[in-house]
Amino acid sequence: MWKVSSRRASRSHPSTLILYALPAFPLAALALPLFVIVPTFYSEVMGLPVAAVGGALFAIRLLDAASDPIFGWLADRWNGVGGRRRGFFLASIPLTAVAAFMLFWPPQTIGLGYLLIWGGLLSLGFTWSSLPYTAWGAELSTDYAERTRVAAFREGATLIGTLSAISLPFAFGTAGANNADGLKAVAVLVAVLLPLTGLMAFVFVPEPVNRSTREFGLMQSLVFMSKNRPFLRLIAAFLLNGFANAIPATLFLYFVSGRLGAAEWRGPFLLLYFACAVLGVPLAVKAARRWSKHKAWSGAMLVTCSIFAASGFLGDGDLVAFGAICVCTGLLLAFDLVLPPSMQADVIDNDTAVSGSQRSGMYFAAWALATKLSLATAVGVTFPMLSLIGFDPAQDRSSPDALKGLSLLYAWAPIVPKLAAIGLMWGFPIDRVAQRELIGRT
Incomplete structure (x- = not known):
């Protein structure tokens, strides 16, 4: 009771x-x-x-x-x-x-x-x-x-x-x-x-409530963050997954226009994707409550890989199939958005227990930098790859080989970093019990 x-x-x-x-x-x-x-x-x-x-x-x-x-x-x-x-x-x-x-x-x-x-x-x-x-x-x-x-x-x-x-x-x-x-x-x-x-x-x-008992300068704060192993593990997984998500995000307009031949559907597909992400938020909460945050996030990334790989087989006019992929991956996007920030709060507890200083601002600054780095890296990788495969968005119609390369880059390239992120997160050390112990030490 x-x-x-x-x-x-x-x-x-x-x-x-x-x-x-x-x-x-x-x-x-x-x-x-x-x-x-x-x-x-x-x-x-x-x-x-x-x-x-x-x-x-x-x-x-x-x-x-x-x-x-x-x-x-x-x-x-x-x-x-x-x-x-x-x-x-x-x-x-x-x-x-x-x-x-x-x-x-x-x-x-x-x-x-x-x-x-x-x-x-x-x-x-x-x-x-x-x-x-x-x-x-x-x-x-x-x-x-x-x-x-x-x-x-x-x-x-x-x-x-x-x-x-x-x-x-x-x-x-x-x-x-x-x-x-x-x-x-x-x-x-x-x-x-x-x-x-x-x-x-x-x-x-x-x-x-400010649970800090000590204060540190900027450099001291960075030293303690660099020694927080759960944080380093989480932000590495976040960076890898963010890079994986940024690849298809960068290529989305080209894929719908060039591979599916449906430029007029770019807006509706984008709206469908984010609308389904809204609907996926309560699913992420329920999954985390049942299986823990890191297992729920890992499972969602694994399912996303299997679903997203199917888009590599799509071609002209496969709008219904791509719409179904947008629905499923949109629902799973909510797991990427909701669960990592919640886990970030847990790894901050680990730092607070060790250092005596609660520095959520610094930790979320590192989070923001990782987000920007993943987006910049995706752009820096994908556009040279587009040139390498011979895809030119200025052309009315690219060659079949270029379109095939676009499909491979859009659908299958993100799978490798996502699998690496899953490997980092599957055995993550801070679950419900460990987090409660950390709180008890602050």
């Missing part, structure tokens, strides 16, 4: 989790345009030179990567009003909201400096907002299973925000000046909803 009551007491009220998750919606809605739509918009619609836009965005990406450890460290050291998680997050919102509005709704006549300034400020603001926000969620509960619920609410809102960002450009048109209308809609959405939802979360969601 006592155990049942204890389990219920550890569960946050759904309204608390909804209020915490709400800011994830506008944050996700600005992320996709920032990295996907802005390059084309500023070159084709605003008339800036393509090479200059590419150089500016490269500089912004470098700034983005450099800012992660700095904001992660600051997130752990903040002692201002509202607490180190809530207060630091709330302080970031004006910069993020204003920069998003200015970047997505530019005046008619601008120069390259406009893109550099507001793109750079939005990159800094997004990092500043995201790191204390995810650290806040990781610390809301010390319960193994409850952390998965927290991550599920947040990642569910993230997926809905992503769907909105995908849908708005289609709703307003995706070519020529109509792109401006889609970006303006996103600008208004972020400028209004981010301050509103951020303030609601600040007021109604509690500040986590």
